[in-house]
Amino acid sequence: MLNRETQYAIRTLIALSESNGEYVSTRALAEQLNIPYFFLSKILQKLVRRGLVDSRKGLGGGVRLRHSPEEITGLMVLEAVDDTEFLESCVLGFPQCNDQNPCPYHHEWGPIRSRIQELFATHTLAELRGLQESG
């Protein structure tokens, strides 16, 4: 479904939304979240470039959210790591599949895809953090 980079990115940003704007080191995040350190470094570098995360070098540095957790949705994270193709492409992989020229699953897949997109679009990091605790 979501690739690993995306999963790590979401989990990391949820964790960052609990640090009240303080910088957290990649090392600490990697250990807390059980994500390979060097891999997480790469992901965070991308999130910095894409504007979701701020970074600071040196002692006491690390990364933090660039915006408040209420302003960032899951879908924004998917877009930042370029993992949205599955929200647009045909289930059976037909490049020319569309409303006029549908594959067998096309019309039933539309509403499902909408719900998936909605799932990620309607929850902010702040809400996800809450959901994690309440169950």
Next chain:
Amino acid sequence: MLNRETQYAIRTLIALSESNGEYVSTRALAEQLNIPYFFLSKILQKLVRRGLVDSRKGLGGGVRLRHSPEEITGLMVLEAVDDTEFLESCVLGFPQCNDQNPCPYHHEWGPIRSRIQELFATHTLAELRGLQESG
């Protein structure tokens, strides 16, 4: 979503359900469906081993459905090519995610996953063939 092997398998089996039990060569299928020939060979070999397809060597040989198109669902194809993990695993990749210990998306993801599973489970090859034509 579905990996390429699965997409090719479904497309091929839908095509085979239009051949009235006649053997069709892998070469012909590959050209008709625009699927790489050697790759399709591998997929069909697996479908033969898994019991969805019959094969016969030699002139006039090829592959055909082992059962009638009304008896095979999309989900059976997913299972035959071992592409069902996404129907069972956590959206965020947590191995320990479950009803008692849910990830933030868990409870909302359940109904969506059910609809996806239902989509594949409720349509037979015969129906998919029909849907393809009617749009």
Next chain:
DNA sequence: TTCAAATCGGACATACATGTCTATGATCCA
């Protein structure tokens, strides 16, 4: 009985996702 058509099995090749390492530069503190 020979030849061509077809699958089958295993090996090989390539692309992309995932994971790892090293050198560099920035920042803070003693």
Next chain:
DNA sequence: TGGATCATAGACATGTATGTCCGATTTGAA
């Protein structure tokens, strides 16, 4: 000013999905 702590960039390594090739075997027909 020097050393420790941090992110950054690029290169490297591994694994899995995807795609390709070849020799062996079976089958049908001339």
